[in-house]
Every structure is written in C-alpha cells, then in structure tokens.
Amino acid sequence: MAVLTEEQTMLRDMAREWADNESPVAAFRRLRDAAPAAGYDAAAWGEIGQMGWGGIVVPEAHGGSGMGYLSLGMVVEQLGRNLAATPLGAIGPAASAVVLGESEEAKADWLPRIAAGDVVATLAVDEGPIHGGAIATTVTDGRLTGTKAFVAESDSAAAFVVAAEDGLYLVTGDEGVTRSPRRMADARSHAEVRFEHSPAIRLGGPELTAKVVDYATALVTAEMLGLAEQAFGVTNDYLKTRVQFGQPLSTFQALQHRMAKMLTELELMRSVVEGALEAIDANRSDRDQAVSLAKAVAGDTLKLVSREMIQLHGGIGMTDEHDAGFYLKRAAVLEAMWGNAAYHRERFARLNGY
Amino acid sequence: MATAAELDAPTDPLAAFRSEARDWLAANLPKALAHKDGGLSALEGPHDPTPDEAAWTKAMGDKGWGVPTWPAAYGGGGLSRAEARVLQEEMARIGAWNPIGGMGVMMFGPTLLEYGTEDQKQEHIPRIARNEVRWCQGYSEPGAGSDLASLQMFAEDKGDHYLVNGQKTWTSGGQWADKCFALVRTDKTKKHEGISFLLIDMTSPGVEVKPIRLISGSSPFCETFFTDVKVPKDNLVGREGEGWTIGKRLLQHERSSLSGGGGSAGRMLAGKPLSQVAKEYRGTDAEGRLSDADLRMRLIRHEMDTRAFMLTLRRAALEAKSNSGPSAATSIMKNVGARIIQDRAELGVEIMGMAGLGWEGEGFSEAELAQTRTWLWGKAVSIYGGSSEIQNNIVAKRILGMLDHQ
Numbered sequence: 125m126a127v128l129t130e131e132q133t134m135l136r137d138m139a140r141e142w143a144d145n146e147s148p149v150a151a152f153r154r155l156r157d158a159a160p161a162a163g164y165d166a167a168a169w170g171e172i173g174q175m176g177w178g179g180i181v182v183p184e185a186h187g188g189s190g191m192g193y194l195s196l197g198m199v200v201e202q203l204g205r206n207l208a209a210t211p212l213g214a215i216g217p218a219a220s221a222v223v224l225g226e227s228e229e230a231k232a233d234w235l236p237r238i239a240a241g242d243v244v245a246t247l248a249v250d251e252g253p254i255h256g257g258a259i260a261t262t263v264t265d266g267r268l269t270g271t272k273a274f275v276a277e278s279d280s281a282a283a284f285v286v287a288a289e290d291g292l293y294l295v296t297g298d299e300g301v302t303r304s305p306r307r308m309a310d311a312r313s314h315a316e317v318r319f320e321h322s323p324a325i326r327l328g329g330p331e332l333t334a335k336v337v338d339y340a341t342a343l344v345t346a347e348m349l350g351l352a353e354q355a356f357g358v359t360n361d362y363l364k365t366r367v368q369f370g371q372p373l374s375t376f377q378a379l380q381h382r383m384a385k386m387l388t389e390l391e392l393m394r395s396v397v398e399g400a401l402e403a404i405d406a407n408r409s410d411r412d413q414a415v416s417l418a419k420a421v422a423g424d425t426l427k428l429v430s431r432e433m434i435q436l437h438g439g440i441g442m443t444d445e446h447d448a449g450f451y452l453k454r455a456a457v458l459e460a461m462w463g464n465a466a467y468h469r470e471r472f473a474r475l476n477g478y
Numbered sequence: 479m480a481t482a483a484e485l486d487a488p489t490d491p492l493a494a495f496r497s498e499a500r501d502w503l504a505a506n507l508p509k510a511l512a513h514k515d516g517g518l519s520a521l522e523g524p525h526d527p528t529p530d531e532a533a534w535t536k537a538m539g540d541k542g543w544g545v546p547t548w549p550a551a552y553g554g555g556g557l558s559r560a561e562a563r564v565l566q567e568e569m570a571r572i573g574a575w576n577p578i579g580g581m582g583v584m585m586f587g588p589t590l591l592e593y594g595t596e597d598q599k600q601e602h603i604p605r606i607a608r609n610e611v612r613w614c615q616g617y618s619e620p621g622a623g624s625d626l627a628s629l630q631m632f633a634e635d636k637g638d639h640y641l642v643n644g645q646k647t648w649t650s651g652g653q654w655a656d657k658c659f660a661l662v663r664t665d666k667t668k669k670h671e672g673i674s675f676l677l678i679d680m681t682s683p684g685v686e687v688k689p690i691r692l693i694s695g696s697s698p699f700c701e702t703f704f705t706d707v708k709v710p711k712d713n714l715v716g717r718e719g720e721g722w723t724i725g726k727r728l729l730q731h732e733r734s735s736l737s738g739g740g741g742s743a744g745r746m747l748a749g750k751p752l753s754q755v756a757k758e759y760r761g762t763d764a765e766g767r768l769s770d771a772d773l774r775m776r777l778i779r780h781e782m783d784t785r786a787f788m789l790t791l792r793r794a795a796l797e798a799k800s801n802s803g804p805s806a807a808t809s810i811m812k813n814v815g816a817r818i819i820q821d822r823a824e825l826g827v828e829i830m831g832m833a834g835l836g837w838e839g840e841g842f843s844e845a846e847l848a849q850t851r852t853w854l855w856g857k858a859v860s861i862y863g864g865s866s867e868i869q870n871n872i873v874a875k876r877i878l879g880m881l882d883h884q
Contacts, residue, residue: 127796360878375883380874387873388810395789421786473778477753478768 126398132195138175139202146171147208149447155209156311156450162280163305163313164209172210173241181216183223186235192405193339194398197346201397204350207450209312211244211277213347217340218245221285221292224335225327230294234283245283247340248272248317249333255463261288261319267300268293268324271316276461278303278315286319287333293324309453338415341462342400345415345422348458349397352426355433355451356386362437379436386429393425413475416468423465430455495561499568506537513573535577539608544578545587552591553604581650582606582613586659589728593675593716602677616646616660616678616702617725624868626661627670627722631704633662640664640714642678642707648862652687652700655680661725664718673721677713678704694854695837732863733808747826748845752777756829773828780821787814809869809876816860823853 128136147168155165172178180196182188193216200213219238222230222245237243250273251257261270268286278284284295295301300322303315360383363374373379400418403411430452434441441448459465508530527535538544541555546562548554557565569576587606590599605611622629631644642662649658658678665672678685684707689697716724747755753768756777761769768774794811826849827834834849836842860866874880 126793360880363880371884372881374878374880377871377874377883380878380880381867381870383878383880384810384870384873387877388813391810392783392786392790392814395793396786398793399789417782417785420782469775469778469782472782473767473774476778476781477751478756478774478778 126194126402128194128198131191132198135180135191135195136198136202139177139199140205142171142175143202143206143208147203147206147210149206149450152207152209152450153447159311163277164211164280168208169210169241172212176239176241177212178215178219178241179239181223182219182235182239186223186231186239188219188235188239193342194401194405197343197397197401200343200346201350201353204347205354207351207447207454211246211280211313213343214246214277214281214340215244216343217336218247218283218285220339221247221327221332221336222294224332225292225294227294227325227327230325230327234294234296238283243282244277244280245285246275246277246281247287247336248275248278248284249287249337250274255461256467259287259289261286263288263290263293263324263326266324267321268295268319269300269321271318273316274306274308274314275317277313278317279305279313284317284319285327285336286324287337288324291329292327292333292336294327295319295322295324297323299323308457310450310457312454312457334412337462338411339404341415341419342397342404344458344461345397345400345418348422348426348455349393351451351455351458352390352393352422352429355426355429355448355455356383356390358447359383359429359433359436366438373436382432382436386425386432389425389428393421396421413472416472416475419463420465420468420472423459423468426455427459427465492560492564495557496564496568499565502541503568503572503574506534506541507572507574508534511574531577535609538577539610542607544576544609545583545607548587548591548603548607552599553607578607578609580609580612581615582611585615585728585731586613588731589659589724590715592727593720593724597712598677598715611656612651612654614649614652614655614658614680614702616649616658618648619645620647624865626725627673629661629663629673631660631662632666633664633674633676633709635664636708639711640676640709642676642684642704642709644704646702646704647690647699649687649700649702650698652680652702653689653697658702659715659728661721664721668719670722671719673725674718675715675721675724676709677715678707678709682707682709684708692855693857694851696851696855729864730808733812733869747822747829748849752781752822752825755826759829759831759833773825777825780818780825783814783821784818787811787818790814809864809872812863813860813866813869816866819859820856823849823856827853 147165151165151168160166176189177199179188180191180199181193183190196216203210203212215238219235222234222238225231234243234245238245249259251259251261251271252273261268261272268288270286270288272286275281275284282296284301286293286295300320302318302320304318306314306316308314360374363379363383364372366373396418400414403414408414433448434452437446437448440446463471511530511534542548542550542553543555543565546555546557546565547559548556550556555562555565583606587603590602594602602611606613617626619629619631631642631646633640633642640662644662646660649655652658656679658680660676660678661673662676663672664674680687684705686703686705688701688703690699690701691697692699756768756773760773763769768777791811830846830849833842833846834853836846836850838847864872875882
C-alpha cells in the first residue's frame with residue numbers, strides 16, 4: 125500500500141466497508157440474473173453518487189473533491205474486489221478529458237453533474253476488438269461521424285468522450301447516436317455506438333486522447349488489482365477448508381509453493397499499479413511507461429491468479445453456483461481492455477529504445 | 479535550482495545535520511577516492527588498503543558513520559533514520575562510499591545488539607563499527623542445508639569452556655575471517671531447542687579452513703573444520719538452546735540485505751543499458767528495433783520485472799518506517815531479487831553468443847569474461863541465504879497461514 129494521507133486512508137476504508145456491506149459478490153450475481161438494461165446496479169450507483177466518488181478526479185471548483193487518481197484507484201480497487209457493477213471506472217477518465225479539455229462550456233455544463241453521480245460519461249476510442257487500431261471517426265462542421273466498438277458503460281451513458289482522427293470530442297444527447305448492446309462474458313455494460321452527424325464539442329488533440337486513455341488504463345489496472353487480491357484470498361481460504369487424503373489442501377507443499385509464487389507476483393502488481401496512479405497524479409513525463417508497465421504486469425498477474433483460482437478450486441470452481449467464474453470472466457475482459465499485456469510490452473519496448 | 483540544503487533551510491530540523499555531514503565529508507574523504515568504490519568485496523577477498531583507503535576507513539570508523547544508526551555507546555553513529563538518510567544523500571552527492579561492511583555490519587552486529595550481553599556488545603560492536611574484525615557465518619553443514627536445524631556440530635560443556643567438534647560448510651569468506659558466529663548443538667536430545675549461538679575465534683587451535691572452488695572458478699566459500707576447539711563460555715550469545723531463535727533473526731537480516739541485489743545492479747550490462755548492448759551484438763531491423771524479436775520481448779519482460787521489483791523495494795521501505803525490523807515479506811523480495819539477477823545474467827550470455835561464454839585469455843573483452851563468471855556465480859543466489867524453495871515455505875507458513883503436512 126502506498127503511503128497515504130489521512131484523507132486517502134479514510135476514503136479507502138470507507139470504500140472497502142461499503143463494498144463489503146452494500147455490494148458483496150451476491151449483489152453482482154443478482155444483477156447478472158436480472159440483467160437490467162443499464163448494465164449496472166442503479167441503487168448502488170445512487171449511493172456512490174451521494175458519497176461523491178464520481179467527483180474524485182473533478183476539481184473542487186467544478187463540484188468534485190479533486191483528490192486524484194491514486195484516490196480513485198483505491199476506490200475502484202475496493203469495488204473490484206467484490207465485482208461491484210458500477211460505471212465509476214469509466215467516468216473518471218471521461219471527466220478528466222473534460223477537465224483537461226479546452227471547452228469551458230463543457231466544464232460548466234457537465235462536470236458538476238458527473239461529480240454528483242447524476243450522469244454517466246464514458247470514453248469511446250477503439251473501433252474494433254483490438255486496442256490500438258486506426259481511428260476513422262471524423263468531425264466536420266462540429267458534427268461527428270463514426271462507429272465505436274465495445275464502449276464500456278455505454279448503455280446508460282449520457283455523455284461520450286469520443287476519439288476522432290484529429291483529437292477528442294464530447295458528444296452529449298441522443299442526436300445521431302445508436303447503441304447496439306454487446307452481451308459479453310463478464311455480464312457488464314458494453315455496446316457498439318454509432319454516431320452520425322452528432323453535435324460534438326472539441327476538447328483537444330491526439331495528445332489529449334493518449335493521456336486520457338492512459339488514465340483509463342491505469343484505473344483498469346486498479347480494478348484488476350482488486351480482482352486479483354480477492355481471487356487469491358478466496359482461493360487461500362478454500363485450500364484451508366477443503367479436505368482430501370485426510371488433510372486440508374493447504375498442507376500440500378505443491379500448492380503452498382504455487383500460492384507463494386502468486387503472492388510474490390501480487391506484491392509486484394500492487395507496486396506497479398500504485399506507481400502508475402502516482403505518475404498520473406504527479407503529471408510525470410514517464411506516465412506512458414508507468415502505465416504500460418502496470419497494464420502488462422497486471423495482465424500477466426491477474427491471468428495467473430484468476431486461472432489458478434479455477435484450477436485450485438477443482439470441480440466446484442467450474443460451476444456457475446461458485447463465484448470463481450465471475451472473476452475469470454471479468455478478468456479476461458479487463459486483460460483485453462485498453463491493450464493486453466503484449467500490446468503494452470511492445471509499447472514499453474519502443475519507449476525504452478528496444 | 480535550489481540545492482537540497484537550501485530546500486531544507488531554515489525550518490527543516492535536519493538542515494543543521496546536513497550541513498555538518500557535508501562539511502565533515504568534504505574534510506575527510508580523500509579526493510582520489512570519490513566515486514571509486516573500493517568496498518572490500520566479500521567475493522574476491524580483501525586487498526591491502528591504499529593509504530587513502532586506510533585513512534578513509536579510519537575516519538568513518540572513528541566517526542561511527544559506517545554504521546550510522548547503531549548506538550554511539552558502542553561506536554555507532556547514533557543517528558536517527560532520518561539523519562542516516564541525509565548522510566546517505568550527502569555521501570552519494572560527492573561519490574563517497576561506505577568503507578565499513580561485511581557480515582559483521584549486515585547480520586551479526588544487528589543481532590548482537592538485540593541479544594548480546596553488555597560485555598559482548600562492548601567487546602564486539604565497536605570493532606565491527608571500525609572494520610577491525612572480519613566475521614564469517616558458521617551455519618550450514620554437509621548434512622544440514624535447507625534443513626538447517628539438523629546441524630550436528632557439537633559444543634560439549636567442559637565447565638569453564640565448550641569443546642567444539644564438527645564441520646561447517648559454505649562459510650562465506652572463512653579464509654579471511656577473524657571470528658565466526660556459529661550455530662552449534664549443545665543438546666543432542668532436542669532438535670531446535672538443542673541449538674546454541676556461539677562466537678568462535680578463527681585463530682583458535684583446531685580450526686582448519688579449506689576454500690571451495692565453485693563452477694565460476696572463484697572460491698568465496700570454505701569448508702571449515704573444528705577439532706577439539708576450546709571456546710570460552712562467555713562467547714555464548716543468549717541462553718543455551720536459544721540459538722535457533724537468534725539464528726533465525728540473523729537470517730532475516732541476511733535476507734533483507736540480499737534482497738536488494740536485483741534492484742541495485744540496475745538495468746546495466748557491462749556499464750551500458752541492456753538495450754544498447756543487445757543492439758551492438760545482435761543488430762537492428764529496418765525500424766531500428768532489436769532484430770531478434772523473441773529476444774527483444776524477453777528482454778522487455780526482464781526490464782519490466784526489474785522495474786516492478788525496484789518499485790516494490792521502494793514501497794516496502796516506505797511502509798517499513800512504522801515497523802522495527804525486516805518482515806516475513808522479505809522472503810518474497812529475496813526470491814524476486816534472485817530471479818532478476820539470474821535472468822539478467824542468462825540474457826547477457828545469450829546476447830553475447832559464444833563470446834559470452836569465454837573463460838580466460840585472448841579473444842574476449844573484459845566484459846565478456848566477466849559475463850561468464852557473473853552468470854555462473856549467479857546460480858548461487860537462489861540457493862544461499864535460504865533457497866527459493868525454503869523462502870516459499872516461509873511465505874506459505876508465515877504470511878499465508880498454510881500449515882505443515884502431517
């Protein structure tokens with residue numbers, strides 16, 4: 125755990141307590157079964173809005189608390205532990221795009237509502253199933269046209285921060301906007317979103333796109349950290365209770381060493397995730413490297429832990445009745461989101477002169 | 479740009495100490511030694527110090543700043559952790575290195591400060607602080623490696639002294655040591671509770687040392703034979719039977735000093751960035767990338783592992799501020815450090831091809847010959863100080879609460 129301020133410690137403890145009491149995995153299971161159109165738990169989201177978490181990266185002048193990405197990351201991590209289905213992770217970077225953007229009007233109109241949790245905003249960047257492909261979306265005379273793939277939390281989004289060829293734009297309202305839900309293994313909200321001559325406000329150039337995509341990536345690694353730690357903890361508990369050959373599984377050295385190896389990787393993962401969030405807060409020039417380091421390490425580690433969770437649970441882990449499958453499915457989506465480990469190793473290689 | 483001292487002044491309570499340290503270092507570090515770490519290597523053995531080195535060692539020893547946080551009453555610097563950090567910064571600033579080191583500083587001193595009697599501390603600690611006595615570790619035996627507690631070297635109670643018989647092995651620097659801190663058996667009826675912690679003078683009659691030649695060609699370890707060696711009773715640290723507890727505490731200090739290795743070596747190979755060395759040997763493609771795509775990705779995985787490890791060391795150091803000593807998590811770091819050292823050495827040999835396997839003589843650069851030896855020596859890192867498997871046992875038991883198989 126990074127060295128935290130008193131305010132950050134309180135926020136983290138509050139998020140952990142809220143996730144354990146109000147949003148256990150059972151809540152996600154109910155949501156999965158009910159499959160609401162918004163793709164998230166509206167009541168839980170209302171509470172999150174009340175607590176002000178929507179505004180953690182929004183400056184105080186615009187109705188937020190301006191605490192920054194390490195703070196938001198810790199909250200997202202705590203929610204991730206229990207697979208809490210909220211749009212919080214998508215909102216942060218979308219809000220940052222407006223904060224850093226050049227439109228004062230957009231700031232005044234949208235930031236207070238985002239901070240209060242009244243509206244959902246999300247990033248729409250990729251145009252295919254693999255992150256990092258070409259962007260064909262164009263803007264002519266303030267009207268944006270293009271098709272965005274696998275846009276997270278888009279079922280309920282009232283504001284889209286959209287990447288076009290020449291930079292980043294804010295699209296609000298429904299004019300020319302068509303959403304086609306994409307039901308995915310993680311049972312969360314994803315959709316293809318088509319924009320046809322939709323009114324768009326310019327926020328900034330391609331460098332702003334790159335920046336907020338890094339922010340989004342870093343937040344995803346925070347959620348991955350929460351998943352990985354919980355998947356590991358649940359597995360460790362299970363090995364102590366499951367008895368075979370007259371002994372708890374946890375007494376078998378072959379399993380002990382696999383667990384020790386995973387704990388080792390988790391420690392490294394925490395360091396790189398916190399490192400990326402801190403690099404964002406400090407506006408460091410090596411932010412891109414720190415984020416790629418975090419996403420690559422987080423991808424490898426979550427892959428290891430979530431797959432081992434199934435294997436070490438044995439048959440019960442294969443059943444829908446058990447939560448292990450939820451962790452595996454969300455893990456796989458997060459691994460692919462904003463570029464998988466291989467994508468970020470390649471990016472890191474170029475940034476380091478290889 | 480403001481200097482560190484200006485940033486501290488005038489409200490920073492450390493500003494006065496920083497200024498004192500800066501003046502003292504400037505006055506005492508021989509100019510020729512700046513940025514030339516002549517640190518006495520545990521691997522290659524001591525060399526005769528130059529007059530400059532001797533003067534620097536004496537100055538630091540008298541000041542107690544080689545062991546800055548040890549109590550001044552025992553020849554340490556008596557500094558707070560914050561002051562010691564300032565001293566370290568000031569030393570790094572002018573390229574001053576710490577001439578006081580070895581096993582006495584890293585492992586034995588901290589342990590004796592915790593468990594020794596007043597007389598023992600007065601006798602040994604100041605001499606470690608002044609680099610006057612070289613210590614070695616008598617732990618492993620031919621039949622007691624990972625299962626260290628099965629050690630057999632026996633210390634028989636002869637009233638006013640112990641009579642010690644047995645053999646130790648992997649005695650680091652045994653051929654150069656003045657004294658040995660050893661785990662001995664004082665009770666053959668109990669395993670762990672039959673072990674005691676004894677200090678043995680290496681010049682005693684009956685002590686014989688034979689260097690062990692390793693696969694790397696060097697001999698940093700010895701076999702040490704003890705035949706009817708008389709050891710005064712005053713040399714017992716703690717009580718009889720308390721040796722396992724004290725010995726384990728010392729191992730924690732050892733692990734925490736060993737775990738820094740992977741990070742401190744940085745990402746350099748033969749004094750250059752790994753990427754540059756790789757491109758020099760292997761060439762680049764049309765886009766300027768390392769031409770061997772498979773090697774390139776494995777180098778990147780290694781770079782990332784190293785970066786993650788350094789971030790973790792930094793995080794652990796910040797978090798440990800509230801704790802008094804090394805924690806069980808040190809085991810995690812020791813394994814990662816070992817993996818990084820070994821990966822880097824393997825990658826280095828691979829990058830250089832046949833040239834990275836030169837043993838001696840013509841046709842190889844110094845860096846290539848060094849790479850071979852570094853690679854071979856590196857295999858020890860996951861074995862000594864508790865093998866990686868033993869570290870994993872410790873992590874499973876102490877951190878994860880997984881019990882022994884019955």
